[in-house]
Amino acid sequence: MFNVTSLASGYGQSEVIHDINLKVDKQEIVAVMGRNGMGKTTLFKTLMGILPMRHGSITVDGRELAGMESHQRVASGVAYVPQGRMIFPGMTVLENIQTGLPASANGKVPDELYALFPVLFDMRSRRGGNLSGGQQQQLAIARALATNPKVLLLDEPTEGIQPSIIKDIAKSLKEIRKLRQLTIIVSEQVLSFTLDIADRFLVIDKGRFVYEDQRANVDAATISRYLSV
Numbered sequence: 001m002f003n004v005t006s007l008a009s010g011y012g013q014s015e016v017i018h019d020i021n022l023k024v025d026k027q028e029i030v031a032v033m034g035r036n037g038m039g040k041t042t043l044f045k046t047l048m049g050i051l052p053m054r055h056g057s058i059t060v061d062g063r064e065l066a067g068m069e070s071h072q073r074v075a076s077g078v079a080y081v082p083q084g085r086m087i088f089p090g091m092t093v094l095e096n097i098q099t100g101l102p103a104s105a106n107g108k109v110p111d112e113l114y115a116l117f118p119v120l121f122d123m124r125s126r127r128g129g130n131l132s133g134g135q136q137q138q139l140a141i142a143r144a145l146a147t148n149p150k151v152l153l154l155d156e157p158t159e160g161i162q163p164s165i166i167k168d169i170a171k172s173l174k175e176i177r178k179l180r181q182l183t184i185i186v187s188e189q190v191l192s193f194t195l196d197i198a199d200r201f202l203v204i205d206k207g208r209f210v211y212e213d214q215r216a217n218v219d220a221a222t223i224s225r226y227l228s229v
């Protein structure tokens, strides 16, 4: 459904992502685990077209995204929740979510989104910047879901968030995956969160995948070793 072939990218002279291949099925949740600086954010930025690719191919249901601007990739069904959330702090919760809605929605937030994140309904008139970190993360996810994606990319969603909210986020993601047959790729350093949601695990090390396994066979000790070296 989401296929990445021989993808490379980097900054200036230095190549950071080397020849990455990834195939993700419809409704599958894949975790990309890796320490700081291993290339998770660079990979996601390349998938979204924020950073140009040096070579490779990215397809969603057979449609090639290479060469498309970021907004065209969103229109093709890929949504992105960046590291650090990047919500608009001066805008209300409602306005933040509306920025993700297609024009055809006429500004109406689907009830389903508020059902997934009830706190956002309660706080819809507050400024995004006044929400807690966990609430902002939920807002960033809701804004991405408002674009009605087929594929959701989440970059380190648990960073700086308290454990009870992490559990809520895991629950919402599993729910929305079922509801919308959503494909999810999530980068993380926190294994407990991904063990809760992911069907398959990959470890990225210096811009290459060095480990892969299904949830049922996953060797948590091996992944932890990669994360702690």
Ligand SMILES: Nc1ncnc2c1ncn2[C@@H]1O[C@H](COP(=O)(O)OP(=O)(O)OP(=O)(O)O)[C@@H](O)[C@H]1O
Pocket: 011, 016, 034, 035, 036, 037, 038, 039, 040, 041, 042, 043, 083, 156
């Ligand atoms: N704007 C940039 N210019 C040059 N090099 C960069 C830039 N951003 C990241 N890098 C380098 O690219 C490599 C991968 O960084 P990246 O941010 O993708 O890692 P990460 O796995 O997402 O880690 P983190 O969890 O710290 O975000 C690192 O060596 C980093 O120094």
